[in-house]
Amino acid sequence: MGSPPSAGHSEASADVDPADVKPADVKPAAKKKRAAKPKGAREPAADLPVARICVDLPLPHLDHPFDYLVPSDLAETAAIGTRVRVRFAGQLVDGYVLDRVANSDHAGRLAYLDRALSAEPVLSPEIARLARTVADRSAGTLADVLRLAIPPRHARAESAARRGGDVLPVDAEGRPRPATDGFGRYRAGPGYLRALAEGGSPRAVLAALPGEDWPRRIAEAVAATLASGRGAVVVVPDARDLDRVDVAMAAVLGPGRHTTLAASLGPEERYRRWLAVRRGEVLAVAGTRATAFAPVHDLGLAVIWDDGDDLHAEPRAPYCHAREVLLVRSQLAGAGLLVGGFARTAEAQLLLETGWAKPLEADREVVRAAAPRVVPVGDDRDLAADPSASAARLPTVAWRAAREALAADAPVLVQVPRRGYVPSVACSRCRQPARCTVCSGPLELRGDDSVPACRWCGHLAGGWTCPECGNRGLRASVLGARRTAEELGRAFPGVTVRTSGRDGVLATVGPGPALVIATPGAEPVAEDGYGAALLLDTWAMLTRADLRASEEALRRWSNAVALVRPARAGGRVVITADGAIPTVQALLRWDPGWHAGRELADRAELGFPPVTRIASVTGTPDAVADLLGLTELPEEAEILGPVPVPPRAGSDEELERALVRCPRSLGGALAAALRAAASVRSAHKAPNPVRIELDPLELL
Known part of the structure; x- marks a missing residue:
């Protein structure tokens, strides 16, 4: 397990050998006279004194946990999933507690946590695992993904008690009854809802009919999931769609049984609602692309509407798409999935042709009557x-x-x-x-x-x-x-x-x-x-x-x-x-x-996504050449380009882009190779950054 640079350790408030962090080795005061403890000296926690921290730094070569000692006064506060501050290379930076262990693999001396920002465990083990998987698939860093997954802290919202009548726990007595009438026009539609209500995890691609009240269909699928005692996440492209889904879910589920997340709510309100989801006070949540990471308890269904809309693609590193996040999350959590829209993307079609998902389609007579x-x-x-x-x-x-x-x-x-x-x-x-x-x-x-x-x-x-x-x-x-x-x-x-x-x-x-x-x-x-x-x-x-x-x-x-x-x-x-x-x-x-x-x-004939995986590498000519020279690509990968691309707005800097293509089965190896090369450039403090994007929406 790694540790911060020695400069960061030398500034710790205590100088502790790794052997001293073992609870069994914490000795009582010796009988012989010894110098009194310096004022303000800290002692490691008696139980699980080592915290493994994800530091909030986007540098690829620092994308791994670092071990810190938990002082005794933070033994209860610095729990798994909480936000902390640590001294790293002479600076105080934010981080998340990923784990608490008894011993460290680091041979040197460990620094103490500086302080705990809050006792609220905002990072659940499920979301930590999801974020790590998404980062690895996208050749990104865990810190970048967690910035998308966890909203900034708002102390007033965190400390305030839950307001009465705002959200209601969905318990066995208050679970909404699933309705199947709307899905009756689709082959296998009623069966899909029954599977959700019975605790199953069906995966489907919905080809919505013209004029369909799609927000209500989504609400019905969520109601069926809540009837099984599980939670649901719904992701839509924009605020207008979210307003429609909000109204439909309130009508189908009843008041107080769901919440919505959107940037337009403001920092305090958005964080308060997010905490209600994290604490398990509400099991159904709808929102835009960042809601794909919402910490819903016992996820039973993930829904994305109109997955071809480019608003689902994150414009910041690691440039992940909400559809891919929900696919990964559905797989990791064993949850159901619903990909819906009036049109269908090639990615959704691939899910059907591989058998990973089943179609929800109407008969041609029903289509003709509705169109x-x-x-x-x-x-x-x-x-x-x-x-x-x-x-x-x-x-x-x-x-x-x-x-x-x-x-x-x-x-x-x-x-x-x-x-x-x-x-x-x-x-x-x-x-x-x-x-x-x-x-x-x-x-x-x-x-x-x-x-x-x-x-x-x-x-x-x-x-x-x-x-x-x-x-x-x-x-x-x-x-x-x-x-x-x-x-x-x-x-x-x-x-x-x-x-x-x-x-x-x-x-x-x-x-x-x-x-x-x-x-x-x-x-x-x-x-x-x-x-x-x-x-x-x-x-x-x-x-x-x-x-x-x-x-x-x-x-x-x-x-x-x-x-x-x-x-x-x-x-x-x-x-x-x-x-x-x-x-x-x-x-x-x-x-x-x-x-x-x-x-x-x-696309299969031409070798384009989603049949293959393509990485786009963009930067100055020297930076792109440097990264590709450091990348140990899979044998079947091929490099296309580089070719010139238009400069960024307000800049006349010359840029190039190269595409790296490989079979879909080697996508993980491609992402790992690019991430390793980026780590080397980051460690060597290469002057010009390179943008790495897996399966970008725009290739031409």
Whole structure:
């Protein structure tokens, strides 16, 4: 077992030999005269005097426990899982007590814990094991994962007694009754809930039907789990989804039987609720990606909704994905799993094809009854004769669908892929994209009479001239949500136009005629469903240089189509795309499983995740070369690149990225090799850091 550098030990408040830490060897005072103890001297605890500490330092070469002596005055406070302060290399740093043991393997002298920050055991053995496994799979450090798993301490919330009526222990007499009606439309749905209620751990991938009240389905699965006396964790992409799940869980479980965790609660309230989960006062918790680590007692079910949303990916080291965290946790805890969504990712499809999970799907007759009618039409042909509708890029079919829905007093959803006014412009003569003369960033128009400006550096380009043909005119390459709202307002005079996007996201819209222009992910829920949906500028999503472009396009379209009324109630969807495209075909038939299977087969042929494991290594050219030179890769691993990548915002530093690919079975060995190389660079204090990311969302 390791120990801090000698400098850190020399500053300890007592100088103790390892032999002295054995309780049996703690001798009573000798009869002969000896010097009195110095004032303030500390003695080791009589029972289990050695604490193994995870120090809160992100350096890879320090990613292992360190042994410290527990002074007698902290024998009760410094329990396993508590926060402590220790002196490390001359500085006081935070840490967690991972274990208490009788002896240390360290041959040198041990320093004492400086103090215990709290007697609250915030790190449970289950979460410590989960965090260690996630760190190892991600080539990261335990300290980085614990920062995600455990919220910052708030003393007032910690010391305050639990408020009456806030949360209720879910005991045998008060367990909610599971309902199976909602799952009855899915093959094996009722059986899945019965297995949860009987204490089983079924794993399933849910292909949700259009118009499905998915928050209630999740609440029903949680209710079945609580009926068996076990806990549940639910992870959703954002705060809007969390609000919907919160309402559904309150309705199904009853008041006080669950809690939610979100950054918007504020540090004190969030920590107070987290402590209620840690103390076992509540067994069901829902939240965003960090909730995957929530310390629920006796976990019986882990749920993730819309696992393809990039909000589930942690942007900080070790860049773990909530889906992967819950998969690991389900395996370690022997808990059930539910991966749900209107679309399906290749990762979820792999779970099905390997037999690790089972599908929850509806029969085709049920799908057809629930789905709206979807009509494809090309982008640039069959534009409506109305000049205003033509300016808004509306084909005749789309214009008629919107007009009919508005006439029936129903709202119409219009999904556009870009926010802003005109987020991309080009030369009006040669169609060359307009670039900033300062930083080469793309130019945009922020209003009807605005001067072109750079989206990267903000430089105004009032005198822009095309470098290819010398023309000074500009045309819109892509129209944003605000410009689309203007054009549609002219095409449908007298109709209320509302926008939902970065500047303001609407949660719901009421009944009555209205045009709702939204960017993907910001579509509000209509109380009675939308009468029609128009999916515009679809090429902007389909033609992205991204491995997941088609998967992401289908996910965004499906989430919008799911908000539309069924075809039998007049619901129509018009998508401006060629109906022969496989992604569009999957939407027309509402068959996410077929598309996911096709996507997975294509990735297997090309050797991309999730069939293989790929590590992305990004840094300066010298740093990337140094790391790869130190890495002892598995024999079957191959290095792709390195290739140049754009510099970070506000920096002109040259960066490169290399990809390291290996079979999925060797993913653990790849992560361990990269982590070992990073540890060597960290120990040698290499000047330039390298970002290591396993199976990143963006590869191209």
